[in-house]
């Protein structure tokens with residue numbers, strides 16, 4: 001199957017002082033696949049997602065690399081064509097649903113505007129919009145259409161945003177920590193809704209989160225990001241059952257296991273993640289790694305493709321399986 | 322020493338809309354010395370409100386919070402104003418819990434000197450000792466909070482609480498704002514301190530896996546009341562209240578790849594605390610509700626010696 | 638560990654801050670020269686023979702229609718403007734900050750009174766209110782200062798009260814209360830240091846507004862009275878002459894502009910320099 005989306009060597013810097021924020025990010029996604037990007041805050045997940053849609057904030061820019069979507073390089077597209085792709089072929093859901101909705105416009109009008117803006121041919125836009133709200137589990141869609149975003153709870157707002165992002169049946173849904181602000185029971189509802197819609201629509205998904213529990217149960221493949229770089233990629237099973245990068249392994253070991261009966265001491269990773277622009281030509285995890293060798297401080301380990309699994313480490317942990 | 326929370330209510334009147342937020346609705350709990358009580362519940366269920374009441378920042382609308390045994394008993398109104406509260410608080414947000422213009426050594430020293438907890442000449446070594454205990458080296462004493470990482474700030478907050486030599490330390494979501502790789506460190510520190518000094522904790526979190534990791538006893542809260550109470554393994558392995566069951570089922574578990582059953586365990590959302598359903602507050606979402614549930618508020622009743630549930634369908 | 642710089646060092650790294658400070662210092666020096674009677678000419682002395690001369694070796698900024706030296710009058714006007722600005726902003730800071738901090742910290746009815754009163758004062762346009770007060774007080778520079786102080790007090794109430802309200806809600810203040818610290822200690826050691834910076838910045842900015850207000854009052858014929866010099870009054874008097882004696886309007890205007898810009902640059906520089914987080918990241 002061919003790649004729907006691939007980022008190749010994508011590097012993002014601040015425009016003014018050329019600080020490197022992400023470096024050499026490679027990820028790819030085949031049609032229908034769900035890829036999770038996990039990483040701690042500041043590791044560059046949001047910037048990577050925003051760069052795909054050409055929505056990087058002012059002051060940061062892509063300095064090298066390619067973003068290919070469905071055969072087109074998004075970085076060199078006409079703004080016109082890029083706007084067409086946004087929303088219609090790629091849509092995005094953000095962490096804070098309040099900023100994704102216009103506070104002074106009813107939810108119904110915002111949904112209709114999406115159809116209108118993209119000249120979407122539907123016979124009866126109103127009923128199309130109503131159905132989309134029912135699909136995402138909003139009870140009483142009639143009333144919801146006439147409501148303003150502030151009249152919704154956080155969970156309902158996120159549902160409305162998801163309805164909006166699914167309205168034009170995109171090929172790819174990018175979700176940036178969409179459930180981080182929600183309670184677990186509401187998160188579960190949203191996860192269930194998203195996975196149902198995804199399989200129904202055969203949609204691809206890029207799911208960004210710092211919550212390892214969520215990706216373990218939602219996506220097919222996982223990319224682990226650390227200090228602006230992808231340090232490990234693999235299928236969800238590979239990453240969680242036999243992590244090879246010491247960071248991935250440390251991260252997993254540091255989490256208390258909700259279902260286990262014992263309460264052993266948590267493994268911890270000393271120190272804090274470095275600023276990506278201060279790493280230079282060495283492994284960004286070297287200072288915190290318990291297996292560090294001289295080589296790790298002298299050169300930069302790159303993602304090394306071995307089948308579907310790849311790890312940016314000179315001394316990967318031998319897989320247990 | 323035992324802290325007794327007896328049928329406490331807290332209502333916040335909202336002037337503009339002429340409504341009342343019922344943050345706590347008759348909550349009763351005991352915490353005894355050396356014990357760690359974990360409180361878990363979704364946002365808005367009243368966890369932080371309870372913490373503020375215990376430390377005396379606010380007073381209950383109704384009910385009493387009292388210390389038994391060798392701790393002074395005081396009236397409820399502003400009980401600890403200008404006195405060192407026997408319960409100290411560690412907040413969630415490491416960025417607002419330390420004075421940005423106070424060096425961290427000074428922050429600890431002030432607690433000791435304001436209440437003359439040590440002789441003048443012993444204060445310096447006490448500050449160093451407290452910082453060391455939480456894993457902050459002495460040479461960082463003169464730093465300002467913004468020169469520390471989130472995890473280090475949380476350590477300083479813990480040291481500040483320890484400096485007051487409290488009977489009880491309330492930890493209100495102490496690791497929720499920290500990065501995943503830093504959480505384990507702070508959790509381990511809390512466990513170590515408890516062992517070393519025999520501390521008593523009230524550990525509050527919305528994250529059941531953290532509560533499970535540290536608590537002896539767990540209380541599950543829903544809309545300002547305790548719906549289930551028991552030892553940590555009872556509550557997690559053998560949950561009885563339908564809400565506890567749903568909460569546990571909803572936690573995404575990283576140790577079981579792809580095993581999570583994504584079908585929804587609990588429909589709907591938590592009702593607004595301005596308009597709490599009559600009877601059992603959970604009955605509108607409850608899978609096992611019967612008509613009677615909307616008539617009477619179920620009391621927390623024991624099903625075993627150590628486990629209690631507030632559900633009239635479970636305790637019959 | 639990188640030693641953090643103190644705020645003076647940090648301030649001195651900013652070019653605009655230095656430019657601002659230099660401009661303000663020049664104006665202060667000129668005012669002092671005038672105050673000690675060291676001006677090249679007597680600012681009040683009329684020399685009808687020398688009326689309306691352009692700038693030259695004797696009269697650096699030229700003369701007005703009465704033959705008075707515009708340079709000497711300008712620096713005397715600057716002295717007057719700065720004195721009024723300092724006194725009025727000093728008074729406004731003293732009262733405004735005290736009321737704002739007390740109201741914001743204590744809340745309840747005290748805060749209500751403070752806020753209502755300052756709202757009433759705010760409801761009037763500044764210059765109109767100052768006009769009315771000057772009218773009823775008198776025209777001495779102290780009267781003018783008191784008038785401007787009354788007009789600016791609500792600004793300082795707001796400037797102090799806003800940060801107090803937000804700082805009061807911070808967890809470190811809650812923590813201070815749980816630690817049983819007394820109110821004076823909480824105010825003095827935990828609240829004031831965190832509202833100090835916006836107040837200092839406001840002082841610098843208000844000085845420049847006060848200079849403009851004083852000029853405005855004098856321009857309108859209140860405030861400083863002829864024959865005394867004031868920058869506003871000089872601009873007012875020069876209006877009719879400007880067409881054929883540009884210097885009579887230009888130099889006092891340039892003085893006002895320089896001191897206002899200088900104070901604004903100083904205010905901006907202080908804002909950055911007094912923020913400890915900003916100091917250590919650069």
Ligand SMILES: Nc1ncnc2c1ncn2[C@@H]1O[C@H](COP(=O)(O)OP(=O)(O)O)[C@@H](O)[C@H]1O
Nearest residue numbers: 014021040041042043044045046047057059060
């Ligand atoms: N507009 C911006 N200007 C400068 N730096 C930025 C900007 N946005 C983000 N950054 C920096 O880029 C890094 C990555 O940020 P982000 O992608 O938001 O991380 P994540 O989403 O993984 O938490 C961080 O160090 C952040 O401080």
Ligand SMILES: Nc1ncnc2c1ncn2[C@@H]1O[C@H](COP(=O)(O)OP(=O)(O)O)[C@@H](O)[C@H]1O
Nearest residue numbers: 333342344363364365366367368369370371594
């Ligand atoms: N000062 C206050 N005024 C009005 N409502 C409040 C106040 N403090 C808390 N609440 C409300 O009380 C409820 C309980 O809040 P809180 O104790 O913070 O919950 P939790 O800590 O469990 O998330 C929430 O609905 C919250 O909005």
Ligand SMILES: [Mg+2]
Nearest residue numbers: 045046176177
């Ligand atoms: Mg992000």
Ligand SMILES: [Mg+2]
Nearest residue numbers: 368369370494
């Ligand atoms: Mg809370």
